[in-house]
Amino acid sequence: MKKKATIYRMVAPDHLCPWGIKALDLLKRNGYQVDDRHLESMEANKAYKEENGYDETPQIFIEGENLGGYDELREHLGKKPDPEEGETYQPVIAIFAVTFLMSLTATWAMLGALNLIRVLELFIAFSMCALGIQKLQDLKGYATGFVQYDLVAQRYVPYAYVYAFIEAGGGILMIAGILTWVVAPIVLIASVIGAVSIFKAVYLEKRDLKCACVGGDSSVPLGFISLTENLMMIAMAVWMMVKASTLA
Structure with missing residues (x-):
């Protein structure tokens, strides 16, 4: 027979508790027969907690015995706790991994083969576009982080906004090789400037900052990955000018 569990969780028209959903899923995946009881309003949720002396919902019962909330359920099932929010390189790794795969498939689709030079060109250009999008979706939040370390933005704040367009627009035009002698020098x-700013802030001044490379409210630490982004852009700009002069 299946083990039995009861969960009290908030399921209201204006709020669906995410921890309740995760707890319910975890119970089902671990073979429990679940009695899923909904608290259908903020008032009902508050009353349930006050009547029973609980600080939070969901509340989970295993075979009639109160276990606690989602974290206690994970512990009971021998699962590792959910990772706490903190510094992580995951956003940048995700962008670079996807844009690299995009560059491989795009090169194959265009040429019918994998040309290393074209793969690298598209990888950097796609990465610039993706990182530019991250900045453009929250320009104010991104600019707040950027001015903390960029040497030009500290003296002229509007440059922080301009940089996001330079990165995204540069990537777009570099994909097709359009206006190279305008775009490449600007990039x-x-x-x-970005590379020098990061090197100064991180390696000379030893400042502990968040990178604005993935936009506002970033959890990515400013450091080697951020410097690599700028070095990639430098390499791409130089290569595009060399390539353009060779073809001229």
Whole structure:
């Protein structure tokens, strides 16, 4: 027979408790027969907690015995606690991994083969576009982080907003090789300033900052990954100018 569990969780028209959903799923995946009881309003949720002396919902009962909330359920089932929010490189790793795969498939689709130079060109250009999108979706939040370390933005704040467009627009135009002698020098100057700014803030001043590379409210620490982004842009800008001069 299946083990029995009861869960009290908030399921209201204006709020669906995410921890309740995760707890319910965890119980089902671990073979429990679940009696899922809904608290259908903020008032009902508050009253349930006050009547029973609980600080939070969901509340989970295993075979009639109160276990506690979602964290206690994970502990009871021998699961590791959910990772706490903190510094992580995951957003940047995700962007670079996806854009690299995009560059591989795009090169294959265009050429019918994998040309290493074209893969690298598209990888950097796609990465610039993706990182630019991250900045553009919350310009104010991104600018607040960017001005903390960028040497030009500290003296002229509007440059922080301009940089996001330089990165996204540069990537777009570099994909097709359009306006190279306009775009590449601008990207080169911006990325050199960025690299110098990061090197100064992190390696000389030893400041503990968050990177604005993935936009506002970033949890990515400013450091080697951030510097690599700028070095990639420098390499791309130089290569596009060399390539353009060779073809001229």
